[in-house]
Amino acid sequence: MRKNKDSVLTKIIIILVLVIVITLGIRYVYNQISTPDTSAIQESFGDIQELATEQYEYTIADKYENTQELFGIKIPFTTESFVIKFSGTIKAGVNLEKAKVTASGKHVTVTLPKVTTLSHTTSKVTYLDRHANILNPSNPKSSTELVDKLKEKEEKRAIKKGLYTKAEKKLESAITEDVKKVAGNDIGVKIVFQ
Numbered sequence: 001m002r003k004n005k006d007s008v009l010t011k012i013i014i015i016l017v018l019v020i021v022i023t024l025g026i027r028y029v030y031n032q033i034s035t036p037d038t039s040a041i042q043e044s045f046g047d048i049q050e051l052a053t054e055q056y057e058y059t060i061a062d063k064y065e066n067t068q069e070l071f072g073i074k075i076p077f078t079t080e081s082f083v084i085k086f087s088g089t090i091k092a093g094v095n096l097e098k099a100k101v102t103a104s105g106k107h108v109t110v111t112l113p114k115v116t117t118l119s120h121t122t123s124k125v126t127y128l129d130r131h132a133n134i135l136n137p138s139n140p141k142s143s144t145e146l147v148d149k150l151k152e153k154e155e156k157r158a159i160k161k162g163l164y165t166k167a168e169k170k171l172e173s174a175i176t177e178d179v180k181k182v183a184g185n186d187i188g189v190k191i192v193f194q
Helices: 002-034 038-044 141-161 161-185
Strands: 048-071 072-093 100-105 108-112 117-122 126-131 188-193
Touching: 038 100, 038 108, 038 161, 048 141, 048 161, 072 141, 072 161, 072 188, 108 161, 117 141, 141 161, 161 188
Parallel strands: 108 188
Antiparallel strands: 048 072, 072 117, 072 126, 100 108
């Protein structure tokens, strides 16, 4: 009777081990078969080199004034002044050529570079209320430097207001949607910015 109990117990253990091994084998094969094709996902990005997902528009009107000085004292009648006005558009996004796609089972990870400013364009600069004189003629270099400083200041303001954060969120949504179109809706997608 003791031999029968040992024999039955041995058979049960062998059956349990076989069930576990078969289950793990099936799971492994299923994961191997269902792992998305990363090259197909990478190709779905197409020839898009840069993907801009957020933009910030602004208009600036700023006064510039410059007076000649001698030994720290302003010289009368040497003031040059004008009001400068222009509009601009800042576009933020990523370079998709640097995107990397990896897959493991039913999960896809898309690694993207950090969001940056892709373009910063301005309209034609308009000068209003311009005053110059013979002792201090208008200097085009000073107005170009002023425009550059104002553009830089406005770009910092846009980033502080969340330009990059909004661009990241829209990128996550767009890339996730694109991956699911290629690999299927049952795929988990993770977007990482580096």
